[in-house]
Amino acid sequence: MNEFNSMDDLRDELVTFLYDVKAIKLGNFTLSSGIISRFYIDLRILQSYPVYFRKAISLLKMLVFQRIGWDGFDYICSIPTSGTIFGSALSYELFKPHIYVRKDMKGYGTQKKIEGDLRSGSRVLFVEDVVTTGNSLLNAIKTIFDQTENNRVVVIMDRDQGAVEKFRVYDIKIDRAITINQTIEILKKNKRISDFEYRTIKDEMVET
Structure with a gap:
């Protein structure tokens, strides 16, 4: 793969591929x-x-x-399970330490909710793969909020259904x-x- 492809080229390749392998589906679905x-x-x-995957x-x-x-x-932080696939790979690529926040605290062993060694401050x-309302991501941020500062978020795909506006409040x-x-x-464009x-789909964006 050419590492110097433009972001527009990579978007086009990735989106058409995702559709062709049915990772983007049309129909009626209930989301999490x-x-x-x-x-x-x-x-x-x-x-x-x-x-x-490398293109993503x-x-x-x-x-x-x-x-x-x-x-x-x-640090790079992700949320299991799908976000961790991408967060850990990005961490490896950027030589940045990686942690992840469990949805629920472990009921055994050390009973940790944060996995990895996070320094205070x-x-x-x-890093998230797909974001809709952003609720699960926001819960993870709140988990480590008092230990961190100036948090940022990157996502591969935003469904444009309110997450950006919700996070702006915080x-x-x-x-x-x-x-x-x-x-x-x-x-x-690619038929x-x-x-x-x-x-x-445009109508759904207007409705939400």
Whole structure:
């Protein structure tokens, strides 16, 4: 893979590939947030396709360097399970320490909720694969809020359904590699979806 592909090129390649392998599906789906949606995005499939997984990580790297900078954070943090696939890989690529926050505290052993060695007062970059309402991500941030400062978030795919606005209230910025609006423009341009399917997703964006 050419490491010097532009972000636009990488977005196009990644989105069309995700659609072709049915990681982007159209229909009627109930999301983990309880929202009923006309489309579903599952980026976990990328771990089975190393070339495209690397394209996703390259896209995140570009986003980090353009918007935040390598010196703009001390740790990378992810949320199990799917976010950890990407967070740990990005950590490896950027030579940054990685931690993750469990959804629930372990009921055995040390009963830790944070895995890894987090120094108090650190700046943390949270990595997520797909964000809708952002509730699970916000809960993870709250878990380590008193130990950290100037937290930032990067996501591969933002469904454009309120997370950015919600996090703005907490003075936390979300940088997105791909938005759902960019996704449907790419799919329409590359003749993957019909005009009707395009309008159906657009209508959902207006409704939410």
